[in-house]
Amino acid sequence: MSIRRSLLIRGAAAAGSLTLLLGAAACSEDEESGSGTVSVIGTWGGAEQEAFLQMVAPFEEKTGIKVEYTGTRDINAVLTTGVASGILPDLAGLPGPGQMREFAQRGALVPLDDIIDIDTYKAETSPGFVELGTVDGQLYGVFIKAAVKGLIWYNPAHYDGTVPETWDELTAIADEQATGDTAAWCVGLEAGPGSGWPATDWIEDFVLRQSGPDVYDAWVAGEHPWNSPEIRSAFEAYGEVVANSYGGSDYVVNTNFGSAANPMFDDEPGCLFHHQASFITEFFQDEAGASTEDYDFFRMPDINPAYAGAMTGAGDLFGMFNDTPEARALMEYLVTAEAQSIWVGIGGALSGNSKVDNYPDEIAARSAELLAQAEVFRFDASDLMPEAMNNAFWSATLEYTQKPGDLDRILNELDSVRESAYAEE
C-alpha cells in the first residue's frame, strides 16, 4: 500500500512539474506568434461577416497578414470592459461617433492622422464623414461603409412609382390607395437589445424636415429639450404613421425590422410603403425572397420647403486601439476605394469614398447618388447621442408606439435622462 502510495505521489509531482513546463513553453511561444495577425471586432454576423471577410481577403493575400475577425452583437460590453482592462482588439467597429468620442477622450483610441494617407482620405471622402470621425482636430474613426436613410420603399407591382413632392402629397396618396386590407405603412421595431431604432430613424427624419438642421444639431447635442414643439410634432407625425400601419401597434412593436416589410411583397399587399435605410435591400432578398424588380424607392419628401433637400445617413465607423504594424497596414487598406468597392459590389452597402463606383444594381447606384448629392446631410441622431440617451430614446419610441396618449410623460422622462446623460461628458 505504501509503495503504491509513494509512486502515486511521485507521479503527481511529475505531472505537476510537466504541466508547469508546458505552460511556460506555450506562453513563450505565444510571444513570437503575435506578429502577422490583426484582431478585429465588429457587430457583423452571417452575411455581413461574409462580406467583411471578402473585403479583407485581397489584403491578406497581398501582405500575408491574417485578419482575425470576431463578430459580437454585444460590442458595447466587449469595448467597455476592454477600455477598463486594457485588453482590446487591434481594430474595432465602433458603435457610433458618440461612443468614439468617449473612447478618444479616455485616450483609448489611437489617432489616425499619421497612420493613413490623410490627404488622400480627405480628398476622396465626403467632408461630413471626415468630420464625424474627428475629435479635437484629430482623426480617430474612419467609415468603411455607409448607408443613406429616409428612403421610402415600395413594390412597383402595387404602386405606380409617382414620386410625391411633399410629405402631405405622400399621405394623400397613401390615404387614397391604402384601401381594404392594405395599410399605408409597414413598420417593425424589434431588434433585440436595440429594439426601437427604426422608429428613431422616422422621428429623426421628421425633425430634420420639419424643423431644420439647426434644431437637429442642437437636439443631438442635448441643448434642445425633448418636450418642445419641434420634437413633439416629430413624434406625433410618427404616431400618425403607426396609426396607419399594418397590424397595429402590437405588430409594429413585436416584428423584427428585417421582416417587417414582408407584407409589401404579398399578392394582396399588407401595406404600400416602408421607410428604411439603403441596407434593407439585403433583408428584402433574404427575408421576403424578393428580387431587384420587386422593390424600388424614392427619397422621403420634404415637409417644410425651407429645409428642402435634407437627408440622414449612417455608417460603420472603425477605430484602432492597438498601434501595431499589422493594424496600421489593415487600417490603411480599409480606407481605400479599392477595399470599399468590394463590399459595395456585394450589395447592401454604400461608401463615403467618392472613388467607389461598382454598384451591383441601379438601386444601389441611385442611393449612392442621393448620399453624395445631399444638400443638407446629417448623421443619424441617435448614433451621435451619448449611449444613455440613445437607449432612452429607443425605449421611449417603443412606449410611445404602444401608448401615444402618454407623449407628455414620455418626453419629460427623456428630458430628465438628458440632464444626466450629457452632464457626464
Place this chain on the structure above:
Amino acid sequence: MNNPLLTSGLVIIGVPAAVVGYILLIEFILRFLPSRIVPRVRPYLWITPALAFLAVFLVYPTIDTIRRSFMDRYSEKFVGLANYEYLFGSKDVITALVNNLLWLVFLTVGAVGFGLLIAVLVDRVKYEPEVKSVVFLPMAISFVAAGVIWRFMYDFRPEVGTLNAVAGAFNAGPIAWLSESPLNTFALIAVAVWMQVGFAMVIISAGLKGIDAELLEAARVDGATEFQIFRKVIFPLLLPTIAVISTTMVIIALKAFDIVYVMTNGNFHSEVLANRMYKELFNVGHFGRASAIAVVLFIAIVPMMIFNIRRFREQEAIR
C-alpha cells in the same frame, strides 16, 4: 494562448496537480514543526488555497464594488450617495425593483407550489420515474436556451408562436405576450418556473420519501382522509425542505437576468435589477451606478444568507 487544446490540457492536468502538490508540500513542512502545534496549524494550511481563491474572486470584488458605488462614472472621484439618489429617482429602476418583487413572490410560489404538487401526486405511482424525468428535463438547458425557446413560443405571429397558434384555434386574436405589461413579466416568470419546477420537485420528493410510512399508516388507521393527511402530517414535516427550496428560489429570482435579457431586454416595463446593472455597466459604461445596483441586490440577498447560515448552524448542532 493560441492553442485551445494546450490550454485545456494545462488546466485539466495542471490544476489538480498543483493542488495535490501544495498539500504534499505542506505535509512535508509540517514534519519539521513541533508536534504540539501541528494539529492546530494543519487545518489553516489546508484551506489556504480555497481561502485565497475566495479572497481574490469573492471578497476583493465585493469590497471594491461597494467602494465604486460611492464614486463617479469612471471610479475617479468620490460622489457620496449620488448614485443611490439617481437609482431611487429613476423610474426604470423603481420598475425593476417592483418587478424583482413580483419575481420573488411568483417564482417561489410557482416553482415550489408546482414542485410540491407533482411530487405528492406521483409519489408511489408506478410511472413516477418517467414523470419526474420529464419534469426535470428543462433543468438540463441554460437560461439563455430556455429564453430562446420561449421567445418562439410567445412569438406574436401565429405561424411561429405556439401559444398564439393555439389562441388562433379558438379564434382569439394574437396575444402580445412579451410587449404587453404586466403580462410580459408573468410570461417571463413562467419560463423561470418551467425551468425550476424540476429542481423543486426533486428536492421535495426526497423529503417526502424521508417521511416515516408508519406515521401515515397511523393517520389512515385513525380515519383521516388523504387530504387531511397531507395537510396535517405531510406538509408540516416537509416544511424544512420547503424552506430550503424556497430560499434557493428567492435567490434565483433576485438574480434573474438571462431570461429577461434574451426575451425582452427589459423593454415594455419588464426590467429587472440585474439587467439594469448590465446596461449601466456595459452600454452606458457607468461603473458607479452599476456598482450601486449590485450593492442593492447584495443587501436584498443578505437576509436569505443569514437565514441559511442559521439553519446550517442548527443542523450542525443536531449532529
